[in-house]
Amino acid sequence: MAISEGDLGQLAVRFEVLLPHLDERQRRLLMGSEARLLGHGGVRAVARVTGASETTVRRGVFELEAGEGVVAAGRIRRPGGGRKRAEELDPELVPALMALVEPDERGDPMSPLRWTTKSLRNLADELTRRGHPVSAMTVGRLLKHNGFSLQAQAKTLEGKQHPDRDAQFRYINRQAKQHLAEGEPVISVDTKKKEMLGRLPNPGRQWRPKGDPVQVDDHSFFSGPTGEAAIPYGIYDLAADTGWVNVGTDHDTSVFAVASIRRWWQARGRHDYPRAARLLITADAGGSNGYRYRLWRAELAKLASETGLTITVCHFPPGTSKWNKIEHRLFSHITMNWRGRPLTSYEVVVRSIAATRTRSGLRVHAELDTDRYPLGISISKSQLNSLPIEYHDTHGSWNYTVRPDAPGGDEPAHPTDLDTARRHVLDMLADPALTGMSREELADLTGKLTPELGPLREERLHRKRGGPRRHGSGDNKRPVLTPADRILVSVIYLRHVCSQNVLAEMLGLCQRTIGPSVKEVRRLLQEHRIAIPPTTLCFSSGQEIEDFVHTGAPTTARLQRTHHLAAPALTGMDRAELSELIDRLAVRQAALIESRRHQQRGGPRQPGTRGGVFRQKITDAERLLAAVLYQRRLGTRQVLADAFGISLSTLNNALADAKPVLEDAGITLPPAPTRFNTGAELLASARSDTPTP
Structure with missing residues (x-):
């Protein structure tokens, strides 16, 4: 139909x-x-x-x-329909995939995927190459079914934890609660990451008209030696929830850090806390406010004296800077505020920081600091010990209090006075009695070596950088020592006048500034076959050098002491015999000393080592003299050590070098009629029987 x-x-x-x-x-x-x-x-x-x-x-x-029955709820087709899954058709597929995505420590070290991105497409291609044809979507399904997911790196490893870490955290918390309960200010300080100025890309995004992004440079490399950089140093007030940022333009030094705190106190702190008598500062363990820097403590002492505040400083343990309040209560909000915005000028940096706000009430003030803060400023141990610093019983190197009392000794030199003081010291070191040459000869040597110092410095910087400069050298970092100064300091050191520590203390520098200069000048002297003979004058402090130059004394305190100990009444021989004995045994003793040091090193000297150019605690001649006095049984080893002004271990090493030389030469001296109980008695007896040289 x-x-x-x-x-x-x-x-x-x-x-x-x-x-x-x-x-x-x-x-x-x-x-x-x-x-x-x-x-x-x-x-x-x-x-x-x-x-x-x-x-x-x-x-x-x-x-x-x-008449088929009703299909189970949630299904349309009967079970068993459709194409078989890839893992069912290929039982070896999942084990092969797991072997590829295992962590590097357990995976196949020869797998090419160990050193590339393990994306779904790369995994699928590698499985196909190994005889398991599969698609990227199937790989993703198998990974999820086996408990895998896309994960970023977790910043949780903090390195080796200090044993006092947790105790220090609790101590800082107690100090902060105590100060806050008494209405005293508590601030968290730190230096934010240095920001290069220019049209450089800044991470993040901001709302702009569609298709009109901010144009920035294609590469975010360092903008050159003459490029400007902003150094934000922050002070966060825990009680008031306010921030103060001092944007520096020169160097991030301890002087700059304390100057930033000083600016905050003068502009904000003394008004917010008019009755404050104490100030608590929490800071990181490193950086310009690190606990190891003497200059940081010296500048805090000046700040305490100026403000009348008792300043307590608590440092966070090494590797725990992220727990400092300023990091997540101030700096993180500043970074979010200027995201996606190129920092083209200091004004942009200052205004962006000052515009930082949070719904919790944070307000930030920012200022530009154009003052100069030179590098290489050094504070001696004597200056540090003269400061009114009280170290706490709980880890005193991290926790200390600076009193507003006037320092008991010499105050640290102000940075503006350092250049004048350093020039005065350099003029004094150029004295012919110290250099061993006239000022005209020193000038000729300087003129000969100066043109070659620049290439040597570039060679050293090339090795340090691992490659050539990306840009030409700039003039924004004036060296502390000129080429002529570097040659003068090296000559003084190579003459054995004093140690590098003494030179660094006299010039207000750190030893790392002097060491490379000495190494480069020594290399030039060797190439030109110029010998710098060592002097018998050896000084242990800058004051001794200054006294020697000003008084014109023909000897030093150390030489006078050695001259007295070489008296015939003590050695049992006249001075001519003693001098002849020392000259005769000097070569054998030097060989024995070098043999012992070779054994200690486990091999010959490495290239580039100092080669013994440093102030010895006891000279080779004094070693033989000490062996003679010990063989004469004038006193115990401790008595002789006190007489020579050295430690007992140094004397033991000296006797270990000199006694075998005397024994091999068959020299046996009779005991002295008098035995002394102290080094002072021995020296007093020697001075009474010996005229001053």
Whole structure:
């Protein structure tokens, strides 16, 4: 029987209303039911109206006639239908994938994926290369099924923890609570990362018109030796929730750090805390406010004296700077505030910092500091010991209090006076009695070596950088010592006049400033075959050098003491015999000393070592003299050590070097008639029997 167009139209209306609300199986059963009702030709008619294939409609008819049961809830098809999963077709696929994504410590060291990004596509390509063809989507599904997910690195490793770490945290917390309860200011200080100025990319994004991003440089390399940099030093007030940032333009030194605190106190602190008598500073263990810097404590002593505040400083243990309050209460908000904005000038930096706000009430003030803060300022131990600093019982190197009392000794030199004082010391060191040459000869030597010092310095910096300069040298960092000064200091050191520590203390520098200069000048002297003979004058302090130059004395206190100890009444021989004995045994003793040091080193000297150019605590001649006095039984080893002004261990080493030389030479001296109980008695007896040289 033919199906009329009217029936087909009604059928089309029913399908149009019902089919969108049914799933695949329900649509198939509905079409099969209508086809059965239409009878012969019903399958073709339903297929034409719905657009489905006749096979699908016929399959619905067969399912109705077969009387299949209801499918489980949540399913459309019967279990077992569809294509097999990749891991079922290839049982070795998952183990191969796990071997690729295991951590590097356990994975295959020869796998190329160990040193590249383990993306889904790279993993799929590697599995396919190993005979397991698979797609990137399948790899992602397998990784998730086996407990993997995309993860960034977690910054949780802090290195070796100090044993007093937790105790120091609790101590800082107690100090802060005590100061806050008494209404005293508590501040957290630190230097934020140095920011180079220019149109350099800054991480982050900001709202701008579509298609109009801020234009910045393609590379964020250092902008050159003449490039300007902003150094933000922050002070965060814990009680008031306010920040003060001093933006420096020169160097991040301890003087700059304390100057920033001084600016905060004068502009804000003394007004917010008019009755304050104490100030607590929490700081990191390193940086310009590190606990190892003497200059930091010396400048704090000056600040305490100026303000009348008793300043207590508590340093966080090494490696725990992120726990400092200023990091996450001030610096993090500043970084978020200027994200996506190039820091093109100091004004942009200052205004961006000052505009930092938080909903919790944080307000920040920023100022530009254009003062100069030179490098290389040194504070001696005597200056540090003269400061009114009280070290706490709990880890005194991290926790100390600076009293506002006037220092008991010489105050640290102000940076503006250092250049004048340093020039005065250099003029004194150029004295012919110290250099061993006239000022004209020293000038000739300087003129000969100066042109070659520059290339040597560039060679040293090239090795330090690991490559050539990216830009030409600039003039924004004036060296502390000129080439002529470096040559003069090296000559003084090579003459054995004093140690590098004494020179550094006299010039107000650190020893690391002098060491490279001496090494480079020594190399030039060797190339030019210029010998700098050592002097018998050996000084232990700058005051001794100054007294020697001003008084013109022909000898030093050390030489006088040695001259007295070499008296015939003590040695049992006249001075000419003693001098001849020392000259005769000097070569043998030097060989024995070098043999012992070779054994201690485990091999020959390494290239570039100092080669013995430093102030000896006891000279080779004094070693033999000490052996003679010990063989004469004038006193115990401690008595002789006190007489020579050295430690007992130094004397023991000297006797170990000199006694075998005397024994090999067959020299035996009779005991002295007098035995002394102290070094002072021995020296007093020697001075009474010996005229001053």
